[in-house]
Amino acid sequence: MAKTIRDESTASAYWAAVNTFCALKDVHVIADAPVGCYNLAGVAVMDYTDAIPYLENLTPTSLTEREISSSGSSQIVQETIEKLMGSGKQLILVSSAESEMIGSDHQHMLAMKYPSVRFFASDSLGENEWQGRDRALAWLFDQFDDGQPSQIEPGTVSIIGPTYGCFNSPADLAEVKRLVTGAGGRVAHVYPFESKAAEITKLKNSAAIVVMYREFGAALAEKLGRPVLYAPFGIEETDRFIGKIGRLCGTPEQATRFIAEEKRTTLSPVWDLWRGPQSEWFPTIRFGVVASKSYADGIKHVLGDELGMQCLFSLDSAEVDNNAVRKEIVQKQPQFLYGRMPDKIYLAEADAKSRFIPAGFPGPIVRRALGTPFMGHSGVVWLVQEIVNALYDTLFNFLPITRRQQAAAPTKPLKWTPEANAILDGIVRKAPFISQISFGRELKRKAENLAASRGADTVTPDILQQLG
Known part of the structure; x- marks a missing residue:
């Protein structure tokens, strides 16, 4: 029996290939895809965000019913290639779910007529975007490696992973580059975000490789045969990352000095917030995370x-x-939920009072600025800062503000049954700790106003149930 999937969390390997290959400056992608299909990535509708720019180096074959139902896509692929042969860019043909369903495999045709054009079978129907990116990155190296032995360039670091459609890539990439440079390394390549196909073979010459995400990039890192580090989350993990970069790049003293300087500068807001009165709230905060593995674990x-x-x-x-x-x-x-748009919808369905913080796609969120990292020391500062700001905002929402339309309080105190008091206590305990007193007072006022409006002198469980 087919499995029903609610709210698909990831795109397909086809979009993974498009978002990976189109990031390379000297590549033009031909998508063997139906009319209009390419527009999704081009205008970033896929993830409901403008994290993806308009992809000028993407051309569809624009399959129609004729190709899909009878003739196949070979002819229209050849016509598209002919139009682009003079572009001066490396052409890569990518299959889509539709072309795969009709069995379009252009490997032989390209070898015979267009040997310079590469074909990537995306396996759109079988793999998700993380699996697709992992395979696409490794495939590019296989295609463009010059086959020569590596010649290690001391002090160089290459970063693997940032592709279009990855949540928060600009800010987290900027932080990782800052850490590498601070430790004494030199960022040689950012692949594929800031690279060309012609430069892919040079990755093997790096002294160290940083893989940005746990979800993909490991397959390529293994091929390169160089020491591998993963982009860090948190203070201790980042300290270890800086220290290891320093050792691999031959700059351990600089790395040690950089860590000390980070504690005096970048991390100083964390100490200030930790020593302040708001730190007493931290142990009471309940949070949940639904995101890609790197961010969920981080x-x-x-x-x-x-x-x-x-x-x-x-x-x-x-x-x-x-x-x-x-x-x-x-x-x-949870008091705080880090997640995607589906998770925000689930909160709304439950009328939950959780504070939602975007932490992944799909979601209508813009993350193009460099000041919102989750990774590294700066990521710790940003995460703590946003938590504290949200806590103060929560306090504001429970200030005893007298509204113009607020109902008058009962003229005489009302009694409460033991059962009603027990229900009130249970509801209040579920509220954020810092607002429980004001929340309980407000709920009690509403219950007594409702009871008084009905001429009752006692608050009973049914009154509280009607408040929702």
């Missing part, structure tokens, strides 16, 4: 392991069943 590590907040759940969005996610959100209702 946020849990920073907020839970290092800052002592309560992590109710941390889920890899590529692996979870969204029906189970929905139930967990409804049942636990």
